[in-house]
Amino acid sequence: MNEKGYSLVLVMLTVTVFFIIGFTILSVSIYQAKFTQVRVEDVTSLHDAVKNVEETVAELKAKVEQLTLSTPTQLDLDLGNAQAGFLSELIKRHSVTIEDITDAKGIVRNKLFTRVFRISAPYGSKTVTREVIITNAPSFLKYALGSRENVTLNGGAYIDGNIYTGKDIYVTNVANYIYNSTLYSVQTTFPTTSEKSILFVEGNRYACDHGNGARSCYTISTAFTKNMNDFTAHSLSFQYQGPSVQKEQDDFIDVNFDLTLKDKLLSAAGIDGFDPSKQAQYQSLISLPLSELVEQIKSSFATVVVNDPIDLPTALEGAIASGKSIFLDTSTVPYFDITSLTLNDGQWFIVNGDLTLENAGSLPLQMKGNIIVLGNLTITGQVAFDSTVYVNGNTSIYNTTISGLNGKEVVLLTKGELEIARVNEFTNHFSFTTPNLKGFFYTDSNAVIYAVGSYINIEGGLFARGNNSMIPYTDENGLIVNTYRGETSDSGTNLSFQMPISSEEEQKQYARFVVKHNKDVFINRGLGLPLVKQLAVIVDEIRVQ
Numbered sequence: 001m002n003e004k005g006y007s008l009v010l011v012m013l014t015v016t017v018f019f020i021i022g023f024t025i026l027s028v029s030i031y032q033a034k035f036t037q038v039r040v041e042d043v044t045s046l047h048d049a050v051k052n053v054e055e056t057v058a059e060l061k062a063k064v065e066q067l068t069l070s071t072p073t074q075l076d077l078d079l080g081n082a083q084a085g086f087l088s089e090l091i092k093r094h095s096v097t098i099e100d101i102t103d104a105k106g107i108v109r110n111k112l113f114t115r116v117f118r119i120s121a122p123y124g125s126k127t128v129t130r131e132v133i134i135t136n137a138p139s140f141l142k143y144a145l146g147s148r149e150n151v152t153l154n155g156g157a158y159i160d161g162n163i164y165t166g167k168d169i170y171v172t173n174v175a176n177y178i179y180n181s182t183l184y185s186v187q188t189t190f191p192t193t194s195e196k197s198i199l200f201v202e203g204n205r206y207a208c209d210h211g212n213g214a215r216s217c218y219t220i221s222t223a224f225t226k227n228m229n230d231f232t233a234h235s236l237s238f239q240y241q242g243p244s245v246q247k248e249q250d251d252f253i254d255v256n257f258d259l260t261l262k263d264k265l266l267s268a269a270g271i272d273g274f275d276p277s278k279q280a281q282y283q284s285l286i287s288l289p290l291s292e293l294v295e296q297i298k299s300s301f302a303t304v305v306v307n308d309p310i311d312l313p314t315a316l317e318g319a320i321a322s323g324k325s326i327f328l329d330t331s332t333v334p335y336f337d338i339t340s341l342t343l344n345d346g347q348w349f350i351v352n353g354d355l356t357l358e359n360a361g362s363l364p365l366q367m368k369g370n371i372i373v374l375g376n377l378t379i380t381g382q383v384a385f386d387s388t389v390y391v392n393g394n395t396s397i398y399n400t401t402i403s404g405l406n407g408k409e410v411v412l413l414t415k416g417e418l419e420i421a422r423v424n425e426f427t428n429h430f431s432f433t434t435p436n437l438k439g440f441f442y443t444d445s446n447a448v449i450y451a452v453g454s455y456i457n458i459e460g461g462l463f464a465r466g467n468n469s470m471i472p473y474t475d476e477n478g479l480i481v482n483t484y485r486g487e488t489s490d491s492g493t494n495l496s497f498q499m500p501i502s503s504e505e506e507q508k509q510y511a512r513f514v515v516k517h518n519k520d521v522f523i524n525r526g527l528g529l530p531l532v533k534q535l536a537v538i539v540d541e542i543r544v545q
Contacts, residue, residue, distance in 0.1 A: 032388055034213055049123040050542060052094045053130050056119050059090060061537040062161055068531050071274050072113055076132075077117070087117075096121045101131075105523050112526055113535065127545055133522045133538040137529045139253040140164075140463040141411075144197075144517035148254070149446070149478030154217075154486025155282055156189035156239065157451075158432075159197060161461070161517025163243060166252070167203040167478070170364060172217040174210045175451040175482045176224045179494055183220045183473065186452070190239040190483045191402045192508040196541075197243035199236075205245070207237040214391055223473045238502040255465070255530045257415050257444045260284050261390050261532040262293055264372060268325035268348035269300035275530075283305030290392070294352070294374070301327035301350060309337045320344065330354055330375070345367025346527075351375070354393070357383050366405055370528040377414065385410035385439060388528025395443070398422045402437045408524045410439035418443035418464065424455040428487040430509050432516070435459035440521055446471045450485040451513035453495055458515040483513035 063086060066077050080086045083443040084121040087098050107114050113136045120129040142147065144161025151165040155175035163169075174189045175185070187210045193199075208217035208231045215230040236242060263273060266285060273282045285293055304326055306312050312333060319326040320343060328338070330353035339359075345350060347369055354375035359365035364382035376393035383403050386408035394416035400423060402410060425438055441459040447464035448471045449456065464479040471480060485507060487498040499508040522529075522538055 018362075032246075040411075043237045043288070046123050046128070046544075049121040049128040052096050052121040052229050053119050053128055053542065055098050056090050056098070057132055057537070057539055058095045059094075060117075060132065061539075065537050067535055069113065069136060069535060072110055075113055075115065075535075077108070079134075079430050094121075107526065108403060109522060110190065114522060114526070116456060116523065117275065120306060123544065129543050129545060131427065131540040132398060132470070133519070133540075134535060135522050135529075135538060136532050136535050137253075137522055137538075138255045138532050139250070139536065140315075140465075141440060141521055141529075142254065143200075143463060144461050144515045145463070145479070146200075146461075147447075147464045147466045147478035148252070149464075150203075150476055151478055152476055152480040153480065154193045155483040155513075156507070156511050157191040157481055157483050157513040157515070158193070158511035159191065159515050160194040160432075161515065162198045162200065163193075163476070164200045164248065164252075164463075165202065166208065166466075168204045169199070169203070169224070169236070170208070170476075171238070172208040172210065173239075174208075174221075175448055175452050176472065177482060177495065183224060184220075185220055185224070186484060186492070186495075187220055188483075188497075188499070189507060190237045192239050192241050193243045194538065195241055199243040199245045199349065200248040200470075201245060202247065204233060205236050206231040206233055207235040208232070217360060225475050240508065243315075250536065251534070253532050253534050253536060255413065255442070255444070255532070256479060257413065257530075258290070259286070260413075260530040262290060262390060264348070264370070264390060264528075265293060265297060265350070267527070268350060268372070271296040271297070271300075290374075292514065296324070299327050302365065304328045305332070307332055309333050309335050312336070313338050316341065320347065320388050322348070325350060327352065338365070339363075340366040342366070354378075356380075359383060364401070364403060367410075368405055370484075376416070377412075386524075387411075388525050389413070391415065395419070396421075397437070397441075399425070400437075402439060403435075406440040409518070409521060411442075411460075411521060411525050411528065412439060413442045413530065414446070415444045418447045420447075420449055420456060422454055423451075425453050426489055427455045430455070430511075431457070432514060435514075435516070445469075446477050446479070448474065448480040449482065449510050450471075452545075453488050453490065454512065456483075456513050460515075460518050460521065462515055481513055485512065486510050488512070491496060 018417045027485050097120045101118050102115045105116050115134040118131050120127050143164045144159050146164030147327045148166035150168045152170040154172050174185050175188050176185050218223045270280050271278050302322040302324040304315045308313050325348040328349045349371045350372045356378045359381035364384040366384045367384040371389045373391045377391040377395045380400050384403045384405040386405040387410050389412045391414040395414035395418050397420045435457045437458045442463045444465050446466050466478040486500045489496045500507050
């Protein structure tokens with residue numbers, strides 16, 4: 001009898017256990033099904049939000065590219081706003097929000113064609129947003145690195161941003177350099193890019209792996225000459241991370257340097273090309289040769305004349321107080337010896353001759369305001385800029401640190417050669433977050449960068465438009481970057497090198513040439529940016545908040 005009771009209890013206990021297990025499995029299955037459904041709905045919601053934002057950006061871009069550049073006021077009429085017009089139609093059609101944040105960015109609407117919009121769409125309790133900038137700025141500002149001609153990347157550069165090459169690109173794992181007038185080459189790593197970088201290449205792609213001497217990328221005699229037999233066509237080599245490769249779909253908006261320079265001189269003289277009452281005067285003057293134009297408008301400026309450089313700071317103060325743009329002839333002032341220059345809004349500083357900005361003190365020379373140099377420009381020492389600078393001659397940047405001023409930067413455009421050398425020479429302290437050249441550097445000519453002993457970290461961009469002449473000591477035109485990855489020092493007879501001992505991913509932080517793109521320039525530089533007669537749309541990253 002007792003055994004029957006024990007059996008009953010055992011059976012009931014077993015049934016209970018299996019019931020609990022089954023109920024648990026059923027509950028988990030129901031939970032997983034609900035979780036999967038919620039996850040599917042969540043992904044679908046995100047996809048729909050991104051799709052709505054992307055389609056809005058695409059339509060806005062198509063509209064803007066069809067607009068005729070007239071006046072800033074007409075641009076606002078063409079676009080409308082959230083209540084009426086084209087933007088209102090986009091909002092209704094794609095169920096998005098379009099916020100005009102142009103004024104919040106400090107942009108002068110009645111003088112500039114720059115507009116900034118924040119486009120957003122709901123995604124559950126979050127929001128998908130993307131900022132777009134409408135501007136008539138030239139295309140080179142969109143890229144971290146590039147040329148309308150060829151681009152050559154020799155060695156272990158690190159590039160965070162997009163690259164543009166109007167013709168061919170060459171990538172190698174050697175860095176060329178010149179020491180005591182003798183040409184040398186050292187093996188190093190291939191370059192690395194950020195994971196979001198895009199290479200826009202209009203021509204062919206070539207890569208050369210030096211292969212520990214098995215192949216030789218260059219023959220060295222009186223010049224660095226490519227051994228094309230050791231270059232592989234339709235190929236690219238990057239260390240650890242490389243860019244995606246695309247054809248540029250947008251038209252490249254070039255800089256007409258000569259026209260832009262004359263336009264800025266007229267703007268400095270108060271002759272605005274978009275002012276209907278001054279259109280005739282503007283057109284007659286801008287067609288003159290540069291020297292004649294300067295003579296015609298010289299009387300509109302506050303001319304600074306000093307015979308002793310010690311009198312320069314006081315003379316500049318008086319000229320600034322006049323409210324006019326300033327005209328300085330440097331034939332009587334061979335050395336620009338001031339601690340700072342702060343212009344009022346709308347004022348320009350025009351230098352008739354060569355200009356040297358030099359500061360060897362502990363505090364940087366501060367330059368706020370737009371500058372035109374009709375001769376050559378040399379920058380050395382510590383300089384902080386909130387400026388756009390146009391140089392009609394050559395520009396030399398050496399033994400210097402260029403920082404931003406007031407959270408801004410410099411956009412420097414030179415018609416002649418751009419030389420960047422001996423920047424933080426033999427410095428072996430590396431940092432992605434601390435640039436030593438903050439700004440965009442553009443040359444209408446070719447450019448070659450030697451960052452083998454130097455350490456060059458640019459926050460902004462570097463672009464060489466290029467021409468048909470060959471870069472000295474090379475067989476190439478456009479832009480050439482030579483850089484080592486690792487520590488370097490001067491042994492007295494040559495350079496000494498130390499490769500980093502770390503993983504491929506970590507090695508990128510030892511790059512002696514770093515460039516990180518910064519889109520803020522479209523907003524910060526305003527009236528100083530080059531004259532182009534076509535609007536473009538610059539798109540920022542998608543953000544989920």
